[in-house]
Amino acid sequence: MHLTIREEERLQIWTLAEMGRRRLAKGVKLNYPEAAALICDEIMERACEGCIPMLVDMMDYGATILKTHHVMDGVPEMMKILQVEAVFEDGTKLVTVMNPIREAEGEKLPWAPPPIPRSVVPDESFDVGDTLPPGYIEFGEGDIEINAGRETIELVLTNTGDRPIQIGAHYHLVEANKAMAFDREAAFGFRLDIPSGTALRFEPGQSRKCQLTRFAGAQVSMGMNDMTNGSMRSEETRKLTMKKLREHGYCFEGERASNKPRADAANATPAKP
Template sequence: MHLSPHEQERLMIRVAADLVERRLRRQPDLKLNYPEVMALLAAYVLEEARHDTKTVAELMDTKLSDVAKSLKIPNKAGNGNLTDFEVMDGVREMIRDVQVEATFKDGTKLVTIPDPLGKADPDAKVYPGKYELLADDGQHAVTYNADDHEDSLREGPLWAKNTAKRPIQVGSHFHLADVNACLKFFKDEECTDPADVKGKRLHIAAGTSERIEPEHARKVWVVPIKGDHLVKGLRVKDPSDWKVAP
């Protein structure tokens, strides 16, 4: 049996989801961690797409409660009611957009599920890039991009507006001046005052990204590109333009 890397990944997702289901049937009130939630959501999308029971648009509205209903796991009380899955502290803040490449009847499509666990708590103490260390004198937050965090807050946010007809996703270290030309940056929420984003990147945790929906303006925070200040390739054609900051 010859499986491509893509097929092997799907098989691993299915195995992981089956393991989580067995754990839940043994302990219905088990609080799920990040990989367990991701496995359940991904497997649910893959199966619904494979059996052609839901469209891309319908799957984009998937919530963890939908997965719970599909598995029909009785609650611990044994009163005939189904369990609604709970998650560990911080998991809701870690999962914002879930993306699954699923095979539908008419081909393979990317399904993006925004906030499958509901909106995250903006004041949460646990989320990617920030955590708390317990010490004798209390709790101390460690923040990503710490050197530029205060400057970013002082300068204030920008608004990124997607003028295209499809979503645009920007990674944590992508040079903002070289993103899709349909993504515009402004200083004001009304999107009338253009902002200069040369030498800037998003103020988000490394390895994460921001997704801006079509015809939508989203508040973003930016920080300078550090290191050698070089952004090779992208939309820059002249190597002399790779240097983006002093």
């Protein structure tokens, strides 16, 4: 069971309110938290039941739940105002009760739930028309063209490795897996032209002609494989990125991962015998 913070707080209010009811049944006076929880719980339950549909009636009702002889000394003076959000039939409303704990008129009786005020509200007041399931989306007419008007190019991408490779929609393509062979020079500043949140999967040895689209916005690439880390509009950044890619053994067009030596290994000085 997964509860939201609001639902957890509702359970806390109910628990403390129920403790208050049991103590009142034994003649024990309530402290401040118990009194506040009991009043809030009664208001929220009446709103849920729909028996007090009008906010103004609920505010009046909130001042009849507890009397001064039901609580410890000093509690009424501490509770000058009480506010709680309750879910009515027509939505969530903030119920504000001023001086909710007042002197009893006449005999000081043991606690019991107060009578519910009667108010007549026409049924059409709550008519909201046909209800829709949670999460329903109503789509407009026509199709949505993603990346409309954006610069695009086509490149052939090949997986030269021995395991599947998946590339996400917003990954700076030039920094994609080392085993992917393609024109990385041309791919600088581009990403796959596919819907956000999706990806393309390349099986070992598989080649695909893919459409790419240029990044929009500030066009700054940070993180990923730590090859760019700068503006994709900068020619200096592009040159530095290509240099780092070759130094770290990334495949370019026509190359294969299996026979592509690392630059640092190729340039290493042989050990002396």
